[in-house]
Amino acid sequence: MQSLPGPERTDAIDRLEARLCRKMGRTIETFRLIEPGDRIMVAMSGGKDSYALLTLLDRFRRRLPGPAVELIAFHLDQRQPGYDGEPLERWLENYGVEFRIHAQDTYSVVSEKVAEGRTYCSLCSRLRRGILYDQAEALGCSKIALGHHRDDAAETLLLNLFYSGQLKSMPPLLRSDDGRNVVIRPLMQCAEAEIATYAQGMGFPILPCNLCGSQEGLKRQRMKQMLSVLTQENDKVPGNIAAALANVRPSHLHQPELYQAWRDFRSVESDVVEA
Ligand code: SF4
Numbered sequence: 001m002q003s004l005p006g007p008e009r010t011d012a013i014d015r016l017e018a019r020l021c022r023k024m025g026r027t028i029e030t031f032r033l034i035e036p037g038d039r040i041m042v043a044m045s046g047g048k049d050s051y052a053l054l055t056l057l058d059r060f061r062r063r064l065p066g067p068a069v070e071l072i073a074f075h076l077d078q079r080q081p082g083y084d085g086e087p088l089e090r091w092l093e094n095y096g097v098e099f100r101i102h103a104q105d106t107y108s109v110v111s112e113k114v115a116e117g118r119t120y121c122s123l124c125s126r127l128r129r130g131i132l133y134d135q136a137e138a139l140g141c142s143k144i145a146l147g148h149h150r151d152d153a154a155e156t157l158l159l160n161l162f163y164s165g166q167l168k169s170m171p172p173l174l175r176s177d178d179g180r181n182v183v184i185r186p187l188m189q190c191a192e193a194e195i196a197t198y199a200q201g202m203g204f205p206i207l208p209c210n211l212c213g214s215q216e217g218l219k220r221q222r223m224k225q226m227l228s229v230l231t232q233e234n235d236k237v238p239g240n241i242a243a244a245l246a247n248v249r250p251s252h253l254h255q256p257e258l259y260q261a262w263r264d265f266r267s268v269e270s271d272v273v274e275a
Helices: 009-032 047-061 085-097 106-113 123-139 152-162 192-202 218-233 237-245 256-274
Strands: 039-043 070-077 098-103 144-146 173-175 182-184
Touching: 009 039, 009 047, 009 192, 039 123, 047 070, 047 085, 047 192, 070 085, 070 256, 085 098, 085 152, 085 256, 098 123, 152 192, 152 218, 152 237, 218 237
Parallel strands: 039 070, 039 144, 070 098, 144 182
Antiparallel strands: 173 182
């Protein structure tokens, strides 16, 4: 790793990096996200979260015992109008990590197929995911790391609750339906505000995220705004949502299979305690 262009690192940024790394390490350990010898594709959108993910993972993997964990940064140029990925490419070159920039015109496909007045995001992200999965396989990667964080998980939880009638969020680890890929989200327990401060302090050259001209999923924006209002009233809200995701009471939900599985689990647990 070479020294990076950008602002001087301050003690405060060093401390923040250590804190984020500790939180990420706990998530990795709890959900066994990384194993020795893994080759991990780090999806780089050029946004703050992806830069933070790459630098934190790089710091983390250097301390791991056993066969080395390899990282390969991967950026997809979707041929959006006005796109300029050069700042990211220069940064990656300087940083010294293996990387690939892959160009594939999903923009034309999306703008052709999506009816006027509808947002592009759903089809766009589905296409992007397919390309990531194919490329990860082609590059011999055992896992794909995404930069989603605690606040993304909270927004997704509310989106699913309000608009899909499902009680689910973003998992830290997910095997794709066809079993070809494993997706990991090491920053799942890190707060967006801390990642933003870190990204600013590190001077990452952020690529603008609305080049496609589409309105970013309006419902997600509404969830973000709602959480922001609630957080202004009570700053414990984001942490409490994250805590709730790790503190589920199936006995107080209404799904019969889940209720039964919970009862079976509890009775096995009490047998073990009594034995
Ligand atoms: S904001 Fe643009 S690039 Fe992002 S998912 Fe939506 S359409 Fe795709």
